[in-house]
Amino acid sequence: MDALFAQLFAGLSLGSVLLLAALGLALTFGQMGVINMAHGEFMMAGAYTAFVVQSVVGDAGLSLFVSLPAGFLVGGALGVLLEATLLRRMYHRPLDTLLVTWGVALILQQLARDIFGAPNVEVRAPGWLSGNVDLGLLQVSSARLFIIVLSVAAVVGLGVLLKTSPLGRRIRGTVQSRDLAETVGVSTRATDRMTFFIGSGLAGVAGVALTLLGSTGPTLGTNYIVDAFLVVVAGGIGQIKGCVIAAFGLGTLQAAFEYSTTASLAKVAVLVVVVVFLQARPQGIFSVKTRSLV
Amino acid sequence: MTPIVRRHGATLAGFAAVAVALFAVAPSVLSTFRLSLLGQFVCFAMVAVGIGLAWGRGGMLTLGQGVYFGLGAYVMAMHMKLDDAGPGGVPDFMQLYGNGEVPLWWEPFRSPVITLVAVAAIPAAVAFVLGWAIFRRGVRGAYFAILSQALAAAFAILLIGQQATTGGTNGLNGFRSFFGYDLFDPVNKRMLFFIASGALLLMLLAAWQLYRSRYGELLVAVRDQEQRVRFLGYDPALVKTVAYVIAAVMAGIGGALFVPIAGIVSPDDVGVVPSIGFLIGVAIGGRATLFGPALGALIVAWAETSLSESFPSMWTYFQGVLFVVVVAFLPRGFASVSALWRRRPTPATEPAPQRQEATV
Amino acid sequence: MSMTADYLELSDVRVEFDGFRAVDGVSLTVLQGDLRFLIGPNGAGKTTLVDAITGLARAAGSIRFGRTELLGRKAHRIARLGVGRTFQTASVFEDLSVLQNLDIAAGAERGPVTMLRARGRTPERIDETLETVGLTAHRDLKAGTLSHGQKQWLEIGMLLVRDARVLLLDEPVAGMSGEERTRTGELLRRVGADRTVVVVEHDMDFMRSFADSVTVLHAGSVLSEGSVAEVQSDPRVQEVYLGTAPTDAANDSDEAVA
Numbered sequence: 001m002d003a004l005f006a007q008l009f010a011g012l013s014l015g016s017v018l019l020l021a022a023l024g025l026a027l028t029f030g031q032m033g034v035i036n037m038a039h040g041e042f043m044m045a046g047a048y049t050a051f052v053v054q055s056v057v058g059d060a061g062l063s064l065f066v067s068l069p070a071g072f073l074v075g076g077a078l079g080v081l082l083e084a085t086l087l088r089r090m091y092h093r094p095l096d097t098l099l100v101t102w103g104v105a106l107i108l109q110q111l112a113r114d115i116f117g118a119p120n121v122e123v124r125a126p127g128w129l130s131g132n133v134d135l136g137l138l139q140v141s142s143a144r145l146f147i148i149v150l151s152v153a154a155v156v157g158l159g160v161l162l163k164t165s166p167l168g169r170r171i172r173g174t175v176q177s178r179d180l181a182e183t184v185g186v187s188t189r190a191t192d193r194m195t196f197f198i199g200s201g202l203a204g205v206a207g208v209a210l211t212l213l214g215s216t217g218p219t220l221g222t223n224y225i226v227d228a229f230l231v232v233v234a235g236g237i238g239q240i241k242g243c244v245i246a247a248f249g250l251g252t253l254q255a256a257f258e259y260s261t262t263a264s265l266a267k268v269a270v271l272v273v274v275v276v277f278l279q280a281r282p283q284g285i286f287s288v289k290t291r292s293l294v
Numbered sequence: 295m296t297p298i299v300r301r302h303g304a305t306l307a308g309f310a311a312v313a314v315a316l317f318a319v320a321p322s323v324l325s326t327f328r329l330s331l332l333g334q335f336v337c338f339a340m341v342a343v344g345i346g347l348a349w350g351r352g353g354m355l356t357l358g359q360g361v362y363f364g365l366g367a368y369v370m371a372m373h374m375k376l377d378d379a380g381p382g383g384v385p386d387f388m389q390l391y392g393n394g395e396v397p398l399w400w401e402p403f404r405s406p407v408i409t410l411v412a413v414a415a416i417p418a419a420v421a422f423v424l425g426w427a428i429f430r431r432g433v434r435g436a437y438f439a440i441l442s443q444a445l446a447a448a449f450a451i452l453l454i455g456q457q458a459t460t461g462g463t464n465g466l467n468g469f470r471s472f473f474g475y476d477l478f479d480p481v482n483k484r485m486l487f488f489i490a491s492g493a494l495l496l497m498l499l500a501a502w503q504l505y506r507s508r509y510g511e512l513l514v515a516v517r518d519q520e521q522r523v524r525f526l527g528y529d530p531a532l533v534k535t536v537a538y539v540i541a542a543v544m545a546g547i548g549g550a551l552f553v554p555i556a557g558i559v560s561p562d563d564v565g566v567v568p569s570i571g572f573l574i575g576v577a578i579g580g581r582a583t584l585f586g587p588a589l590g591a592l593i594v595a596w597a598e599t600s601l602s603e604s605f606p607s608m609w610t611y612f613q614g615v616l617f618v619v620v621v622a623f624l625p626r627g628f629a630s631v632s633a634l635w636r637r638r639p640t641p642a643t644e645p646a647p648q649r650q651e652a653t654v
Numbered sequence: 655m656s657m658t659a660d661y662l663e664l665s666d667v668r669v670e671f672d673g674f675r676a677v678d679g680v681s682l683t684v685l686q687g688d689l690r691f692l693i694g695p696n697g698a699g700k701t702t703l704v705d706a707i708t709g710l711a712r713a714a715g716s717i718r719f720g721r722t723e724l725l726g727r728k729a730h731r732i733a734r735l736g737v738g739r740t741f742q743t744a745s746v747f748e749d750l751s752v753l754q755n756l757d758i759a760a761g762a763e764r765g766p767v768t769m770l771r772a773r774g775r776t777p778e779r780i781d782e783t784l785e786t787v788g789l790t791a792h793r794d795l796k797a798g799t800l801s802h803g804q805k806q807w808l809e810i811g812m813l814l815v816r817d818a819r820v821l822l823l824d825e826p827v828a829g830m831s832g833e834e835r836t837r838t839g840e841l842l843r844r845v846g847a848d849r850t851v852v853v854v855e856h857d858m859d860f861m862r863s864f865a866d867s868v869t870v871l872h873a874g875s876v877l878s879e880g881s882v883a884e885v886q887s888d889p890r891v892q893e894v895y896l897g898t899a900p901t902d903a904a905n906d907s908d909e910a911v912a
């Protein structure tokens with residue numbers, strides 16, 4: 001019984017990390033069809049932001065709360081820079097954005113290596129996040145619990161933004177029909193840039209959160225990017241709820257497979273599940289219906 | 295002149311140039327060590343020819359060719375390990391990390407025949423299952439790219455996790471012979487280089503025939519207008535799967551020949567990073583051209599070796615910049631540079647990368 | 655001429671998108687040799703109906719070509735049964751030559767060996783088709799360089815070259831000049847004599863000049879059907895075309911009533 005709950009919690013925890021990593025991706029991929037392989041490096045930048053903030057601020061608790069918005073800004077700024085310099089020219093060939101952003105990812109990794117050194121660095125977690133919390137049924141790591149809460153907050157925040165704000169309306173309109181949005185006077189270019197800011201900012205936040213779980217290195221992002229994309233594919237584009245379900249679904253599956261086999265076999269099994277799932281729903285769990293032939 | 299020479303003079307000259315460079319020039323000017331190095335690059339070039347077919351002609355951005363390269367390589371490596379261990383013998387690393395027994399799924403690869411078949415057949419089978427499953431349901435292009443990448447990640451993780459049967463992170467290495475030929479003998483090293491070069495040449499010929507054929511035209515049609523092809527009575531999934539499987543077989547053969555030449559295969563050669571790495575050479579050479587992908591792969595591999603010998607961190611920057619500049623600004627690779635040079639601007643309306651004829 | 659005349663028979667065809675009925679119980683029969691026009695205001699469901707017949711949109715009801723039920727078959731299987739379509743926006747293979755376009759269209763039944771060989775001489779059928787659609791002079795040009803009208807002809811040619819028995823043409827003359835329209839109309843009359851042809855069209859002049867019979871679609875249902883004269887004098891048709899007034903239909907309606 002305990003083992004079951006522990007397993008369930010492991011799945012939730014993994015799912016929340018995947019969700020944080022995938023949320024921004026789902027946004028940029030959904031709206032612009034851009035496959036941003038540098039998203040993982042934006043996470044890495046967020047993590048190093050936390051490292052830098054902590055070395056300036058000192059106090060672990062305070063630095064966490066400074067790092068979260070700072071990571072958002074750093075990730076967002078990188079995203080806007082990428083969008084404005086490169087991706088803007090490439091919207092008509094989305095597959096190529098994958099390779100270009102991969103190049104950017106390589107450069108960012110090497111920059112991190114040259115600035116912070118190849119060995120991993122540690123960010124201290126505040127005292128109240130380093131122990132366990134007793135939930136009655138089981139003891140859970142308070143850092144992992146914090147990340148679950150953070151991911152839920154990110155989803156709610158993004159959801160409210162998309163549902164209620166004018167920007168959100170423009171984003172949703174552009175996701176559904178870029179041409180139509182343009183004809184009714186939405187500046188899709190400004191919308192794209194804001195979307196990229198928010199999506200990449202979320203990557204920064206995810207990076208800050210990851211410092212609570214382990215050490216930070218130049219390849220931090222590479223470890224998550226593939227799984228994050230898998231979440232986006234399984235979730236279907238254009239809607240947050242698909243992303244949420246897919247993240248927790250794949251997280252739980254991964255944890256369950258790991259429990260019954262090994263971590264490496266679990267990865268393969270999850271991939272097989274996604275491919276089989278796409279047989280039934282080629283567009284993912286949810287998708288915006290469009291008429292396009294492709 | 296016969297019609298074929300008249301119509302395809304430039305292409306035939308290209309083949310002649312490749313043959314002379316590989317079979318005459320390289321062996322006479324390069325040391326044994328450098329020749330072996332070039333042999334490894336030639337194996338990468340085989341992967342590139344396949345990518346040119348799948349991606350350049352077929353529009354399938356495959357980010358997992360390392361998997362097929364690795365399948366071919368590990369099959370060959372298992373055979374060589376078993377061969378070195380002798381009949382009934384156990385490869386050295388298994389005695390070190392495992393229980394000293396050869397796992398059942400290794401046993402078939404004692405046979406040279408099965409090994410040679412499996413080098414092509416296993417990649418083909420995996421590519422067929424994945425390709426058919428994805429293309430049949432008309433899954434979007436980006437999804438295919440992501441799934442193929444996930445496959446590469448899973449494959450590498452799987453290899454690393456099985457220390458006792460795949461050598462884990464170390465991979466398989468320390469081979470002494472190749473189908474009975476001593477690998478330390480320079481003559482045999484040279485022979486391996488010639489085998490690899492011959493294989494590359496054959497693959498280029500196969501690619502040429504495919505590009506000229508009706509199938510090649512159909513593949514381009516599927517790339518540009520998949521639905522349209524469907525309404526003409528073809529199954530685009532089949533058309534794409536065929537190209538993807540051929541690309542996988544080429545990668546598998548490249549991997550199989552890489553092992554005796556390089557003397558090692560490890561998860562580092564098959565994961566996400568090397569799999570994308572294969573693409574940059576193809577992009578530089580011109581993804582839809584015949585010779586471009588192979589040429590680009592050779593040049594990139596050569597640049598990587600010489601740059602990272604002298605400035606290790608420079609290479610990563612350089613590779614990153616290459617991806618950005620070539621893909622964003624020169625989507626036809628070399629071909630777009632020469633077009634600029636000849637001042638023949640490409641028509642503004644065309645999405646440049648997809649529209650390219652098969653000549654360098 | 656085939657022994658028994660072909661026909662296309664739709665009964666109670668419905669297509670739904672997330673609860674919205676884009677096609678709502680359409681029944682109609684089109685006979686071989688009867689040049690049928692399918693008209694209706696924007697959003698009436700004309701394209702969706704063509705999608706349903708060709709296997710692109712999932713539909714309920716029944717769609718039969720002769721005795722063969724088409725519903726539930728995959729798009730490429732339906733195409734192989736001889737049902738061909740064109741698209742509202744011309745969709746030829748721009749990167750391939752006119753000849754290559756036609757050659758691909760002609761070859762869905764080729765075996766693997768033929769496919770893996772280069773094309774030798776131009777098949778006769780392709781030469782004939784080039785002649786029929788008037789593109790002989792352009793056979794080696796890339797299709798992307800053709801004019802809009804020529805692309806539409808090439809699309810029609812791609813159906814003829816594989817001898818499609820049913821032609822479903824989605825707004826083939828949109829964007830064509832007057833002269834091109836006339837040529838297209840004459841082409842359709844010629845090729846329609848021994849085929850089953852449905853033309854989705856907005857242009858009333860064009861319809862009047864070339865239609866044998868007309869079906870008017872409105873909000874996913876058949877509003878009226880008959881000869882050009884019958885349909886034009888139908889008060890419900892006049893009302894629809896005058897009542898709702900998207901720009902296109904408004905222009906058309908003036909003529910329709912006139």
Ligand SMILES: Nc1ncnc2c1ncn2[C@@H]1O[C@H](COP(=O)(O)OP(=O)(O)O)[C@@H](O)[C@H]1O
Nearest residue numbers: 289290291671676696697698699700701702703
């Ligand atoms: N894939 C789709 N998803 C949702 N609605 C669709 C889709 N395709 C068509 N529709 C809707 O169905 C209706 C009929 O469209 P259509 O067949 O294109 O009309 P027409 O061709 O007569 O102008 C329109 O209201 C259109 O918005």
Ligand SMILES: [Mg+2]
Nearest residue numbers: 700701702742
């Ligand atoms: Mg329409």
